[in-house]
Amino acid sequence: MTTGILILCRYDSRRLPGKILRDLRGRSVLGHILDRVHQAVPGHPVVVATSARSCDDPIAEFCRRSAVPCFRGAAEDVAGRFLACAEELGWNHAVRINGDNLFVDPATLHAMVAIAETGVFDMVTNVPGRTFPYGMSVEIVGVPFYRAVLAGVSDPHHREHVTSWLYQNPDVGRRHIYINRTCPEAAGMHLALDTPEDLSRAAALLARLGDHPASVGLPRLHALLMQEPEPSPWQGESGPLLIAEIGGNHEGDFETAKAMTALAIESGADCVKFQIYRGATLVNPVESPDRYRHFQRFELEPAQHVALARMCTDAGVGYLSSVWDMEMLDLVEPYMPFYKIGSGDLTAWPLVRAFARRGKPILLSTGLATMDEVLQTVAQIQAVDARYRRPEWLCLLQCTSMYPIPDSDANLRVMDALRAATGVAVGYSDHTVGGAALRAAAAMGAEVLEFHFTDSREGKTFRDHFVSLTVGEVQELKRDLKQIRALRGHALKQPEASEVTQGHVESFRRAVYANRPLRAGETLTTADLTVLRPNHGTDARDFDRLIGLQAKRDIAAFRALTRGEDYDDSQNDWAPDDI
Template identity: 25%
Template sequence: MLSKRLRGKSLMSVNEIPLLFRVVNVVKRMDFIDEITVATTDLIADDPLESAVKDLNVKLFRGDSLNVLNRFTEAADDLDEHDTIVRFTADNPLYSPSISTEVYKKHLDAKADYTHIDGLSHVVPEFFTVAAIREADKLTNSNFDKEHVTPFFRKNTHLFKVLKLPNDFEGLRPDLDPYFTIDTNDQLNAFEAMLSALDYDNKAVHLPQLYQYLDTIKHQPHTDKLRIKLHNTYVGEDYPTYLIAEIGQAHDGSLGILHSYIDAIAETGVDAIKFQTHIAAAESSKHEPFRVNFSYEDKTRFDYWKRMEFTKEQWKEIKSHCDDVGLEFMSSPFSNAAVDLLEEIGVKRYKVGSGEVNNFLLLEKIVRTKKPIIISSGMSSYEELDKTVEFLKRNNADISILQCTTSYPTQPEQYGLNVIGELKERYNVPVGFSDHSAKMETCIAAATLGAEILEFHTTFSRGIFGPDAKSSLTIDELKKMVIAIRNIKKALEHPIDKNDNSKFEALKNIFEKSLSVNKDLPAGAIIKFDDLEAKKPKGYGILASQFNEVIGKKLKRNLKTWEFLNEKDLV
């Protein structure tokens, strides 16, 4: 019930049927399910689920609100360690019984501890043994693992037998999968429209028919927001600020350090982690000078880029690690060859660095992938940016633009926060801010001014080796900044109506004041300004705001010092 994006969604009506009811009803159609338990929190906010579960005739377990992993363990307390737990989530109401059954068979045949669809699926659940979930609960100390439950299996394949099935297993469509969850009002509306169009609640509708419908509507002009969701992107005024932690070359060519960054960033609450994909021979030459002559190891900039390269298999491992910890993998390409590599790895969108905004050869290559594009505007004038935006729009690209100043570290007078609003007005696309200031307040200010995407360099320490270290936020700073930005977004989503203060009525009675006299006054005395004081609470005398109406009036009776003054005391 405490969804961050759609509060109360578990019992929210989806075409007049509560979301939880839809999920449970689908699960009941799966022959391999022996019993159903709804596991929720012990918070008061989830009390309504208790009565709902009685109507569904299934079990209920209530546990820790933050440690979901332990909630699973305790809910399975009476099960045998060889039993299988099937994890359905209450925001995915269209699970496929047939494909789920096939995955369950694979899970049993492989004698796996944990089985999942690669990248996870909104129409197929996850499977794990009771023994595995108990072991995970004992081993992990990570708050991320405790909240998200199954990433611990996926990143510890040396401890658990993990079966990962391809994301197109039995005809699954990973490109359409984001349509099958409900996490925002916009998704809810689109979902209801789909069910209505297919008359879902009155006849048998199977997954291929849903796919066919989505293939039809996703190309229609009025479904722009759906098309963005297709790439699992929630960018814009209706969505949380999208936060991208840029690692760049902070790993200094070390895979071990890079993977350490992934684990650390996963604990901060950002949405994506971004790298840079360099192929030295395709993007540079021995003639390229150093931007910052920081390296004692590399004779030329070309040598440095060469040392920053990773193989295709290494990049696949990097992306897989990001998937496992719930981070979107992003990487900026600096050559057409890098785009080809990233297509093989499987990116959802492209981030174009400031130095590539006028590289129309690269932009053409990226446009052909038909994936969303985020561009930084750091070194571009409006004249240059106009040409780039016109080119991308002409090619029907989904674009976002980040205000950016190419200066390391950026000083306050260089931030260009005013440009955020200018970009929105000029191009009518989602706009964000790319930061190199190494200060938390910069992105906080940008979020307050309406930045919908924030990108920032991150490092373990500003004292370490590398060209961007001094322009980066530390991990601890990043954690604090994320909390601040999420709070600001929430504040911006809830404007206050100053014409209506009815909700403060009780407080006004406490804090506002009534008139009293500050000295003994006899009957017949004429009230003067110097005779009056205002005392809490409101309602025990004439309102303090009405003092002018009292001055010059005569008292009917004697009043003692600090006694409240009422209408009945005046002639």
């Protein structure tokens, strides 16, 4: 049983001419639709169906260059075109996706194809009742059923609108109405692409979808459309938010803590971080007496923590603390723009939920955890407050809870896995020696970099000092991060201004030229043509189109070839069944 997807489109849209090939962040509208369809049903045949009119030649040319099958048929009889393509390719079911469905939902399309392929229904559709947004319509018909229906339909209106007759005759055929139960609040939302305003809105939305927009489904799209863009708390002066963690490096000495705080402020870190705990509320003195005594020795008084917080905020630097004692959280709450939950408390769900109920962004370290454990804790947080589904509200830090760790244990690629699995922000908490891991993490897109900080590693015995940076090393890191940010650039693939202004798009690329003088009427062969710089006349990608054509006039060697003047390819390139 073969189910194929047909993308029906034309170039001469009345309200938005050429919309199907309009550029949206370096990819055409048609390209975005193809990406979403392939995301939904990989391995299923996908065909673009347009008319045989010359005005739709650009669509056929896009498909040829993209290795996407293109079927061409009648302009007004769209239903006939749809059926003819499905029959020619021998499909059992045909899926209709319109060219204005820029945001077709991959999960919906996948589920509906699975239902159609059971063979129980003649038609599977999500249109009746309009429980989905406009611009997310999916219609699937059995090809034999549709052939029988169309045989009795002659009204031009129904022939143009493909399925309108079926909706006027709801008792014909066995049907399944696919209801939006994933995000019912999105019912009737306008996501179709019909006007210049729609195009602008789509471009703005795509800019918020990250590096893989085709994978973003309806719930996230709806959430983004319902909320105003808000600033990310994870943005630092040099790109990623830099958190200099003094932690326990003060070893319980308040004067040392103040001196380290002053140095961390001097380093230019965006935030200075501590840990607030009492041995009595963190460690079982019977089960772990040595660690109990260790944490007691490193305690600072509550008032001392407040004084350190004020040092930071008075200097215009962020203050942060991992608060392991909820009774002490109220003391420093006014100074913290967001919360930090350490790796050891990732599974302490009563504490995690208590932080979430307070309603500030959360930075969550993931040391010691499996992916299942991370996702379970994320679910706990998001169940308390749906805002934690947003990257501005939740950031996961890849972390390995050992001091120090070998480079092979940093596992920076986990950041990619966390981002893909959750859609929230990601960062890195470093326990390696040196700064290479921090720089690599920044290059991979970490939005937060947390590292230990000390005044000096010399003469120290406490383990955290050995994985800590000093003032000069943080300042050097900041300089490198600014360059890394510039090198990372953006995810928008298009010619840069430096390429365009120098004319390199034309001068570096090749075109097709005759490599010998040609007489009018001569048939062009591979031996007659070559591809050379610059790209004047006929693009090198069109080399194959010229083979077998006749020269319309005498052509000098190495002169630019012009379509319509030197050759005419209208008869061999735009055939109605160009698949």
